[in-house]
Amino acid sequence: MIETAHISKSFFLTPPKEGPFASLRSLFSREQREVKAVDDISFSIEAGEFVGYIGPNGAGKSTTIKMLSGILHPSQGEIRIDGYSPQKDRIQVASRIGVVFGQRTQLWWDLPVKDSFEILQAMYKIDDRAYRRAMAMYQELLDLHEFLDTPVRKLSLGQRMRADLAATLLHDPPVLFLDEPTIGLDVVAKTRIRAFLKEVNETQKKTILLTTHDMDDIEQLCKRIIVINHGKKMMDTSLDDMRRQIGLPSLIQVEYRQPPHLEAELPGIERMELAGNVLSIHFDKGKISSPRILAAVANWGEPLDIQMKEPGIEEIIRLMYRE
Numbered sequence: 001m002i003e004t005a006h007i008s009k010s011f012f013l014t015p016p017k018e019g020p021f022a023s024l025r026s027l028f029s030r031e032q033r034e035v036k037a038v039d040d041i042s043f044s045i046e047a048g049e050f051v052g053y054i055g056p057n058g059a060g061k062s063t064t065i066k067m068l069s070g071i072l073h074p075s076q077g078e079i080r081i082d083g084y085s086p087q088k089d090r091i092q093v094a095s096r097i098g099v100v101f102g103q104r105t106q107l108w109w110d111l112p113v114k115d116s117f118e119i120l121q122a123m124y125k126i127d128d129r130a131y132r133r134a135m136a137m138y139q140e141l142l143d144l145h146e147f148l149d150t151p152v153r154k155l156s157l158g159q160r161m162r163a164d165l166a167a168t169l170l171h172d173p174p175v176l177f178l179d180e181p182t183i184g185l186d187v188v189a190k191t192r193i194r195a196f197l198k199e200v201n202e203t204q205k206k207t208i209l210l211t212t213h214d215m216d217d218i219e220q221l222c223k224r225i226i227v228i229n230h231g232k233k234m235m236d237t238s239l240d241d242m243r244r245q246i247g248l249p250s251l252i253q254v255e256y257r258q259p260p261h262l263e264a265e266l267p268g269i270e271r272m273e274l275a276g277n278v279l280s281i282h283f284d285k286g287k288i289s290s291p292r293i294l295a296a297v298a299n300w301g302e303p304l305d306i307q308m309k310e311p312g313i314e315e316i317i318r319l320m321y322r323e
């Protein structure tokens with residue numbers, strides 16, 4: 001369904017000059033520095049897969065998605081979506097893909113959400129019956145009725161994301177590219193978006209490539225992950241395999257009223273650190289559950305505050321490559 005063969009993308013930047021007339025001299029400088037945003041990446045994704053595309057900031061995720069969706073041309077390599085090139089067969093690819101950039105909306109800022117949908121209906125030439133069917137389905141799945149008449153600029157971030165997802169699915173594309181669709185959302189809004197994405201992947205068999213910095217998105221949605229770093233593909237594996245390699249490290253931090261009386265360590269806890277009244281417990285979710293730890297925590301003293309922290313993508317990648 002999605003094929004990339006040795007794709008690369010370089011950007012050429014003019015290094016800033018120093019001294020008098022620096023900006024003017026930069027403007028006329030022939031000196032250029034190459035940034036290899038994507039460096040010889042190949043993968044193939046089957047119809048119906050839900051793949052996480054992860055990596056630290058600046059790894060090349062957005063650049064890949066922009067090439068897959070035809071916004072950027074690869075400097076090298078070939079891309080095929082259902083056999084078509086996003087750069088050469090723009091019309092065929094546009095009908096087969098939906099793209100969401102979490103940081104940006106594709107809707108018209110000052111228009112009510114419904115008007116944006118109608119413009120998209122005309123742009124994608126969606127017939128009335130198919131449009132009504134899609135609207136009925138997404139209104140129910142995403143509760144759009146709450147804000148269909150509201151201008152996009154007045155929506156909350158969670159509402160805007162629901163509207164963007166519906167907009168991108170109106171023409172019923174089999175492939176979705178989602179670049180950070182949960183960024184900036186609160187827990188409730190994230191849960192809702194995840195449930196929706198799971199539903200469209202399972203029931204409508206949409207093929208989804210998702211970039212995210214949120215490990216919970218990955219854990220709850222993606223069976224397969226592709227990890228990139230510095231523009232290169234580092235790993236293409238199942239989530240289970242990644243779990244086997246690095247475990248699922250988590251951290252609980254407890255602030256006690258008095259220094260706690262720690263008893264023998266529980267199996268599954270990797271290490272505990274006590275700094276004043278604050279206890280940090282590093283553990284592997286696959287070996288011990290958080291409720292078991294919380295039960296023990298309450299026996300060791302009087303907790304004032306408990307915080308649970310999941311590792312970020314950066315931490316996961318560091319753990320993957322530790323010696």
Ligand SMILES: Nc1ncnc2c1ncn2[C@@H]1O[C@H](COP(=O)(O)OP(=O)(O)OP(=O)(O)O)[C@@H](O)[C@H]1O
Pocket residue numbers: 011012013035036037055056057058059060061062063064
């Ligand atoms: N238009 C551009 N011009 C110059 N350099 C760019 C451009 N777009 C991206 N880059 C550079 O390419 C590299 C990859 O950027 P990209 O946005 O693809 O990373 P990312 O993995 O999506 O990062 P993030 O998680 O921060 O969104 C970075 O070094 C970035 O600065």
